[in-house]
Amino acid sequence: MNDYFWLLCAAWCGLTGAVYIRYRLGKSVAAGEFSAEEVASFTRAYALWISCPCVLLWVLQRSEGDSAAPMFLTWPQPQRSLALSVQIFLWSALLWWVFLKDGASTLSRYLRATQRNLGIFNGPAAIRIAAAAAVASGLFAAFFGGRP
Numbered sequence: 001m002n003d004y005f006w007l008l009c010a011a012w013c014g015l016t017g018a019v020y021i022r023y024r025l026g027k028s029v030a031a032g033e034f035s036a037e038e039v040a041s042f043t044r045a046y047a048l049w050i051s052c053p054c055v056l057l058w059v060l061q062r063s064e065g066d067s068a069a070p071m072f073l074t075w076p077q078p079q080r081s082l083a084l085s086v087q088i089f090l091w092s093a094l095l096w097w098v099f100l101k102d103g104a105s106t107l108s109r110y111l112r113a114t115q116r117n118l119g120i121f122n123g124p125a126a127i128r129i130a131a132a133a134a135v136a137s138g139l140f141a142a143f144f145g146g147r148p
Contacts, residue, residue, distance in 0.1 A: 002068075002070055004058070005058075005061075005070035006054045006061060007054070009050075009054045014048075014049075014050030014051030014054060017046065017047070018046045018047035021042070021110070022039060022040075022043045025042075025043075025110070025113055025114060033113060034113065042110060053086055053090055057070075057083055057086065060072070060075070060086075061075070061079070063079060064076065072084065073141075084142060087138065087142065091135045091138060091139070094134075095131060095132070098128055098131040099128060099131075103127075104128050104131070105124045107124075
């Protein structure tokens with residue numbers, strides 16, 4: 001399982017997640033809330049932004065050898081630095097998109113269409129808070145979480 005953890009993440013979270021979102025948004029396309037092109041673009045980007053980094057992390061893990069665990073902070077150099085660089089790039093891209101490119105409103109719109117009404121938890125402000133908290137917790141874990 002450890003050998004294919006990152007590939008499983010790519011397949012389950014990225015690809016299966018995108019298929020599920022596309023399915024859930026089918027009613028919204030039929031109702032005219034979204035165009036088929038919007039949904040295709042969103043789900044394609046969703047799949048790529050999750051699957052590609054996971055595949056890259058898998059390649060880095062495999063380059064370490066057969067006994068490598070999926071936790072990249074335990075990997076030797078240069079794999080650990082490369083994996084951390086990928087993670088920092090992804091955090092930066094998330095914050096840029098959510099805070100500077102109106103990604104919070106975009107996600108809010110899609111969340112309202114695919115989930116039960118959760119009130120303020122589907123709003124742009126909640127998404128900004130969640131993105132900042134996710135990045136902050138990731139940074140804390142990466143730099144203060146205690147490496148072996």
